[in-house]
Amino acid sequence: MRQTYPSPTLAQVCPGYLVVMNCFDNVFTSGCPNLYKSSTDLREMRQWVNKQCANDKALVGHLLKSRTDHPEVYSFPSIKAINVTVDFSLVNIMNVRKKTGEVELSAWTTLTWTDWSLSWIPKKFMPYQPEGRYDGIDSRTLPTNLIWTPDIVPFRLTRPAELISPDTAIVSSNGRVTMVHAQQLSIMCNVKNVKTGSTCTIKLGSWTHHDHQINLVLPERGQIDMSNYFAGSSFKVTSTSMKRVVDVYPCCPEQYISVEATFTFKAL
Numbered sequence: 001m002r003q004t005y006p007s008p009t010l011a012q013v014c015p016g017y018l019v020v021m022n023c024f025d026n027v028f029t030s031g032c033p034n035l036y037k038s039s040t041d042l043r044e045m046r047q048w049v050n051k052q053c054a055n056d057k058a059l060v061g062h063l064l065k066s067r068t069d070h071p072e073v074y075s076f077p078s079i080k081a082i083n084v085t086v087d088f089s090l091v092n093i094m095n096v097r098k099k100t101g102e103v104e105l106s107a108w109t110t111l112t113w114t115d116w117s118l119s120w121i122p123k124k125f126m127p128y129q130p131e132g133r134y135d136g137i138d139s140r141t142l143p144t145n146l147i148w149t150p151d152i153v154p155f156r157l158t159r160p161a162e163l164i165s166p167d168t169a170i171v172s173s174n175g176r177v178t179m180v181h182a183q184q185l186s187i188m189c190n191v192k193n194v195k196t197g198s199t200c201t202i203k204l205g206s207w208t209h210h211d212h213q214i215n216l217v218l219p220e221r222g223q224i225d226m227s228n229y230f231a232g233s234s235f236k237v238t239s240t241s242m243k244r245v246v247d248v249y250p251c252c253p254e255q256y257i258s259v260e261a262t263f264t265f266k267a268l
Contacts, residue, residue, distance in 0.1 A: 205258030
């Protein structure tokens with residue numbers, strides 16, 4: 001029976017990429033001698049890997065060549081305001097410091113926007129599959145230091161945010177970019193009544209861009225995502241909300257858009 005090979009992630013099969021190579025079906029694809037043994041199945045495997053890698057490298061070259069050759073190309077990807085959807089997921093409230101008015105928490109911030117310079121036609125980059133099925137590459141994970149990303153940051157922090165996830169983004173063939181950052185944050189909050197209930201607000205906005213450049217949009221849910229909240233937490237979240245805020249500062253005539261994520265919690 002002819003052996004078919006399921007499509008693994010590109011990071012698993014392509015040597016020389018950003019992560020350490022793994023193996024699938026007991027065959028390593030990064031310098032493993034097993035790949036070069038003389039057997040029909042392993043020759044087909046090597047052919048599959050080579051063609052898969054060729055298509056992926058062609059796609060990465062298509063998207064990033066001008067950026068890596070000329071770093072100044074990391075320009076603003078639109079002459080109009082870019083709509084950036086800001087989603088906030090609370091994972092855990094880890095600690096409360098009453099004396100300093102600080103709350104330490106773990107959260108995911110998801111930013112989504114469109115960059116037409118990162119779009120492509122999937123059929124031009126088709127991975128090879130032995131069973132004869134051809135599906136164009138319709139998404140790719142890229143490091144964020146090689147693409148333009150909005151400078152959305154959490155305000156009201158008492159110390160620098162700690163990134164605890166890979167600094168990557170998922171780019172789709174239609175130019176849609178999704179960047180999820182898992183972070184540990186320490187924010188200012190009135191926590192004098194944490195036993196009966198305290199309310200904290202995290203403000204997320206662009207550090208330098210006004211509303212003619214970046215426009216922030218709320219997720220359809222319209223409130224903080226609590227689906228990933230730690231069930232064993234010492235604190236119970238009783239209510240959440242999110243709202244879009246428009247600010248004008250004394251320095252500048254333009255409006256600056258932010259998103260405020262508010263949650264009320266109490267100690268168990």
